[in-house]
Amino acid sequence: MSLPALSGPKLCLNEGAINVGTPDDTSLPDGIQRVLLTEEQVQTRIQELGAELSTYYAGRKPLLVGVLTGAYVFMADLSREMKISLDVEFMAVSSYGLATQTSGVVRILKDLDTSIEGREVLIVEDIIDSGLTLNYLLDILRRRNPKDVRVVALLKKQRDDAHPVQVDYLGFEIPDEFVVGCGLDAGREFRNLPYVAVVRTE
Ligand code: PRP
DSSP: OOOOOOBSOOOBOOTTSOOOSSSOGGGOOTTEEEEEEOHHHHHHHHHHHHHHHHHHTTTSOOEEEEEETTTHHHHHHHHHHOOSOOEEEEEEEEEOSOTTSOOSOEEEEEOOSSOOTTOEEEEEEEEESSSHHHHHHHHHHHTTOOSEEEEEEEEEEOOTTOOOOOOSEEEEEEOSSOEEBTTBOBTTBOTTOSSEEEEOOO
């Protein structure tokens, strides 16, 4: 499957390209190396995505499907920027395989509560890394005969070895680094940081 054209401005962030904004690096929490995307940058882009999605889904009622746990923050922010009637559900999935490597086989820990047959579904992801989780989810949901399935992701890592995956709306492309904040965690911490930051590795 080829990667469709991305909607909205495609921001490619090179390592170290953005190191500004809140908070300054002297007041970062322990374990955080630097800010990659400030809160303002994230919120501005989410407003843009919300406006674009509001236009696309105007007059319809999409079902937003958030992928737990990481997407809970993006889901809350994005859905409030969509000035249309919509519905929200969450799925929880777990990847089989090594802790550090996705196997591509995903176990559903929490499924949707309602049928998506004939519905317009928008998958809401915090980050696409290898692409395996999203590809598996797309496959599962398409088998349920929705009218349409689209994908919005806040972040996508620039990885040469990533699997081609459908992304209809994207916040930012980022370097292949371990990032946290805006829902993303490291050892179950940092999900509530309002910016995207790189974890200190040394
Ligand atoms: C993250 C993210 C995606 C997945 C992307 O979830 O939310 O679902 O990894 O990785 P992939 O593209 O390599 O498949 P994670 O497994 O970290 O769970 P969490 O959201 O509960 O932290």
